[in-house]
Amino acid sequence: MKKAISIGIQGFSDLREQDCFFVDKTNFIKEWWENRDVVTLITRPRRFGKTLNMSMLDCFFSNKYANRADLFEGLSIWQNETYRKLQGTYPVIFLSFAAVKAGNLEDAKTQIKQEIASLYEENRYLLEGNVLSDNERKIYNSTTIQMDDTMAQNALKTLSVWMERYYGKKVIILLDEYDTPMQEAYVQGYWDEFTSFVRSLFNASFKTNPYLERAIMTGITRVSKESIFSDLNNLRVVTTTSNLYADCFGFTEEEVFASLDEYGMGDKKDEVKKWYDGFTFGEHRDIYNPWSITNYLDEGRLYPYWASTSSNGLVSRLIRTASADVKEKMEDLLRGQTITVNFDEQIVYNQLDDNEEAIWSLLLASGYLKVQNIDYRGITLEPWYTLDITNIETLSMFMTMFRGWFKNKDANYNDFVKALLKGSLKEMNIYMNDVALATFSSFDAGKKPSEKSQPERFYHGFVLGLLVELRDRYQIRSNRESGYGRYDVMLTPVTEVDDAIVIEFKVHEPDEEETLLDTVRGALEQITEKNYDAELLAQGISADRIRHYGFAFEGKKVLIG
Structure with a gap:
């Protein structure tokens, strides 16, 4: 019997408890754990299963899910006895910055404080017994949305101290969508002040935290080390051009074709490939966007599901206001040609207006362009990327974007085109x-x-x-x-x-x-x-x-x- 397709559930436990359609990515747990990196940053485009995988890690490692073997039975990780014993044995701090989207600095900091305060509410059991001193109880109860910046910046480290004391084990920290507030800070004009705040938060949580076992951060972009990670020399960065975890996010072609067969759509493989294939992570090609495939399995029609839900405002503005050279390269891409450009995969948001090459880094990280080849040139081995539009779905996104530039009700662009033709x-x-x-x-x-x-x-x-x-x-x-x-x-x-x-x-x-x-x-x-x-x-x-x-x-x- 076919499993129900759930659109929008991002919680691993909900998907498993409701027996919904799920592509087994639990090998990611084993691969990450055995790499033994202290802090890992993984960047993938929007809606590529980052949040679901983070929820899966939470369910696997967190002692809040001890004795929940039912969530993993039948999945690849459960075939390994070592990992069956590991499940549910660590204190885990899991938070997301997905909702941190503010128009000004103070609101952004308040939204982060709200996320931290919620974590403290979830773990109020720490106030029981003699785990905390009287002083520490006061600090715990003061960790609210009204806390000052310094307390907020140290709050995850402080919570790690108390959880390690309570459970006798170091903590795992999972931070999802770490870069969402970064983009907002750039767009809204408070980048420098905000990154100063976040730099101290990350330094305390991930660098000077002796109570940290491991940590993972996920996001879309690799924000430059100088911006917020200047003190983190223990950071492993995994971008879309890295081979590590290449098949752990997104669906492989084998997984997509098996799903199409399961749902009686095996005859649609060629057209599904044309529309949704094309993402490349490291040397691993033929990666598909999970959001589009899941929606296609549910509705059975070709449609730009992923592209239509993406927020393209920043990309649109950067291309629209870019030089003729950038627009000429976009013309080549729209004509089905490739372009070869040099750029740094690290994105420095506050330099986007000055360094036009950064637009290619943003487009690659966002999944709108794919890497066909990387050529390392010169004695410094600078990377030159040969890029192409990812697939028909992303082509439709660009076409909608460019058409939208002339959608002003006073523009009469279509009328001009008609007049030109005649x-x-x-x-x-x-x-x-x-x-x-x-x-x-x-x-x-x-x-x-x-x-x-x-x-x-x-x-x-x-x-x-x-x-x-x-x-x-x-x-x-x-x-x-x-x-x-x-x-x-x-x-x-x-x-x-x-x-x-x-x-x-x-x-x-x-x-x-x-x-x-x-x-x-x-x-x-x-x-x-x-x-x-x-x-x-x-x-x-x-x-x-x-x-x-x-x-x-x-x-x-x-x-x-």
Whole structure:
């Protein structure tokens, strides 16, 4: 009999008690325990089973689950007698920062204090008997949401002391979604102050804590050591490019295909692979997102389940306001090509605006891009990553993102595209001015770019929008060599029904041109003089099927000719 599919249950004990669909990942327990790392940080994309695995560790090691063999019977870990004896024998501190999403520093610290105060409420049995002195009882009862920062920063270490004294064994600390508040701190503008607070909390909990047996932190990103882990020299970092625990998070292809067979969907393997396969962890390929597979098993239809539940606001802003180079690479990715880039997998959030290469690290950690190859270059062996869009589901996420840039009710972007296709200059001018007025500032990186660079940022965003709207009818390229120079935008028709289009963008130069019309003429002359049509003519497209457009910019005003 098929087991019920549960959508959203993240507690291991709930899944097992209700006999719901579950892919056995208990080998992770053995693998982690035998590696003997004191503190482990594991990064995986959103909804890849991090919380479920942390709950599983809690149920396995915590003495609160002693005598709960029923939770693990029939699973791989239970075949090993050594681990059957280990189950339920350690004090465990398990907390999550998933809900720490605040608009300011004080609220963020308060939310963390609330999580800590809840832990103290759960363990009030420590107040019984003579485990704590009178002084310690006062400290325990003062550990509330109103505690000061210093008490909060030492609270997990203090609780470890008392639990070790009570049980006679060092504690295991499990911290889920450690980086959720980091991203919020960056987005909301209180990064420096918040990381100072968290650095002290982590140092006390994981570095200067002699009562700690082991610890695991999970998150999406590897936040730089300098930011919050500067004192943790006992930290093992496991990212998506690491081989360690590669098949412990997410479903392997074998697991997915077995599940499809079990639920009578064995004939859907090829299309499921196209949509949801493609994640790579270390050298382990063909990893699938558990959220999408579970939903697919439940509903039986192809849909971007994972992509539609992800929060892409930060990624969208970083790409939208990025330089032309980043947008050109996104254009290549959207066309099904790979890109090769150099970046540091450690993310320094407060440097994201200054170091554009960090966007690739964020996209990789988030699961939107996958690694095809890593090439170590030079005497310093700097890693160069060859990246690709992960699968059809993540492609749909990017397309929705780029389309959303022009969804402003005043933008009339779709109307502009229609006018472009039918060659109506009058309508194109009306609608493009609406688009520029409504969206121009959102492509401004916020560093007072010059009047000349602003349109460049805008038009590359505009090209990404075209790629989404017209990818079935045109091959769309930008800033590529043809003839004697580099054109701005070229639309090459897929069939003979449509005309080819060459577009040149030009900023009005008051010293050289009297009017915007002069600027348009200059753009059109450049198309001709540089022979940008050469690429199209070489493909057999006749000159009478090639249209030229010059886009002249003056501030947010646009003239097309």
